[in-house]
Amino acid sequence: MHETGIAMEIYAISRRTADANGGGRLSAVKVIVGELSAIEPDLLAFAWEAVTAGGADAAARIDVEWRAARQICAGCGEIAERASGTWLRLCPRCGGALRIEGGDELDVRDVTFEDAGESRS
Amino acid sequence: MTQIDVKQKVLAANMEAAAGLRTGFAASRTLVVNLISSPGSGKTTFLERTIADLNGRLKLGAIEGDIATDRDAERLRRHGIPARQILTGGACHLDARQVRQALEDEKGALSGLDILFIENVGNLICPTSYDLGEDFKVVLLSVTEGDDKPFKYPGIFSKATVAVLTKMDLLPHVDFDLAAVRRQIATLSPTGRLLETSAKTGAGMESWCALLEGEHSKKRGGR
Numbered sequence: 001m002h003e004t005g006i007a008m009e010i011y012a013i014s015r016r017t018a019d020a021n022g023g024g025r026l027s028a029v030k031v032i033v034g035e036l037s038a039i040e041p042d043l044l045a046f047a048w049e050a051v052t053a054g055g056a057d058a059a060a061r062i063d064v065e066w067r068a069a070r071q072i073c074a075g076c077g078e079i080a081e082r083a084s085g086t087w088l089r090l091c092p093r094c095g096g097a098l099r100i101e102g103g104d105e106l107d108v109r110d111v112t113f114e115d116a117g118e119s120r121s
Numbered sequence: 122m123t124q125i126d127v128k129q130k131v132l133a134a135n136m137e138a139a140a141g142l143r144t145g146f147a148a149s150r151t152l153v154v155n156l157i158s159s160p161g162s163g164k165t166t167f168l169e170r171t172i173a174d175l176n177g178r179l180k181l182g183a184i185e186g187d188i189a190t191d192r193d194a195e196r197l198r199r200h201g202i203p204a205r206q207i208l209t210g211g212a213c214h215l216d217a218r219q220v221r222q223a224l225e226d227e228k229g230a231l232s233g234l235d236i237l238f239i240e241n242v243g244n245l246i247c248p249t250s251y252d253l254g255e256d257f258k259v260v261l262l263s264v265t266e267g268d269d270k271p272f273k274y275p276g277i278f279s280k281a282t283v284a285v286l287t288k289m290d291l292l293p294h295v296d297f298d299l300a301a302v303r304r305q306i307a308t309l310s311p312t313g314r315l316l317e318t319s320a321k322t323g324a325g326m327e328s329w330c331a332l333l334e335g336e337h338s339k340k341r342g343g344r
Contacts, residue, residue: 002213002247009131017125027122031131036276038246069275087272089308099311100279106131106250112124 006039006106007047007062014111015057023113026052026060034067034105035084041066069103135251138217142224142254152236152337155253157277158261159270160243163287163320165193167261168238170320172200174330179235179337184223186215186242193240203230214247215239217254235337245274256336257282264288268298271305278309283316283332290319 014029033039041064048062071079073091081092091098130136146153156164165185172181183204185193194206205223207215220239224231231237239255241248260281262270265288271278278284284306292299299317306315314332318325 002250005212006131006250009134013127013129013131013133017127021123021125023123036249036279038249038276069279087275087305087308089304097311098308100275100309104276104280108127108129108131110124110126110128112122115123118122 003039003043003047004050007044007051010048010062010108011051011057013108014060014113017108017111018113021113022116024116024118025114026057026111027114028061028063028112030063030065030109030111032065032067032105032107032109034103035069036100036103037106039106065109067103067105070101071098072101073098132250132252135217138221139252139254142217142221145224146237146254146256147340149233150341151234152333152340153239153253153255154236154333155239155241155248155255155258156261157241157245157248157258157281158243158263158287159245159266162243162261162263162266164240164243164261165196166320167285167287167318168197168240169200170323170326171238171330171333172197172202174323174326175333179334180233181236181238182231182234183238183240184215184220184231185240186219188212188242203227205231209242213242213244214251215241215253216251220253236333245270245277249276249280256340259283259285261285261287262302264292264295264297264299268296268302269305271302271309275309278306281310281313283314284310285325285329286315286317288319288321289317289324290321 014026033041045062052058052060068084071082071088073096075096076091076093082088158164181202183197185206188209191206194204197204205227207219207223239253258281260277316325316329
């Protein structure tokens, strides 16, 4: 459970981005979370609320875009049959070995903020 | 309203600190191994046995991560190697800045090593995300923990290049489907190594020490 630390990093990056662009209050941040990143989206949203609570950016939303890891067969390509959270041992078509690609994303995709003039409360 | 594309790693600050550590370890040609497992899988016992079996052939040191107590560092110091305890005070993982601080605080006692072991906080989830400047991650799983763990914790089992089964001497006493675990690990880490060990009997320790010595000589030769 390190979502709080992650939320703090996301907040620091978002705030820095808004400040560098002369922005005011944050309205939304979009993050990409991969299946293998060891981050639970609901816990991250909860941690984000806790991190932003009581400050000027308390109303800012966090949007999580989930990315599944992909299992790839050297011969047959991506295996569409794989359900999220389960793993196939061998390719269902040719019985060949599979490798895993992606799913380790943990990125801030973009940040939306009010322009300085809008922020006066 | 303005939207700015950021496309930045959330852990960019940690990655930068880890890159700095990696540069330092490359210059001193220190092989760095990040050991990750659940609590009680036998990381410290495994390291104690490793120190004994390497028998002074390499200059070793360790950084121990725990929420509380410096018991693990103390255990390793008794085997004659420098060891620094990092107390995370509740945090579930080590990050690169803590490792940098620990190296600075030791003022040279942990420099010029052949191998630095970093024993992470006991946890199969959070330490996965934090690069510590290591050469590779090792995940340890004891046979008493259950044979479904690799698929339950795919993050660490796919990122670790070496998986170590520990407490193999207990295998006859537990329901642990060894073949299933071998298959799960091969699925998640097709190019990784799997070692089956017992710190108690010494089984498998020879392969582990040979792996360490091989990786260390690669690092020494490299540049």
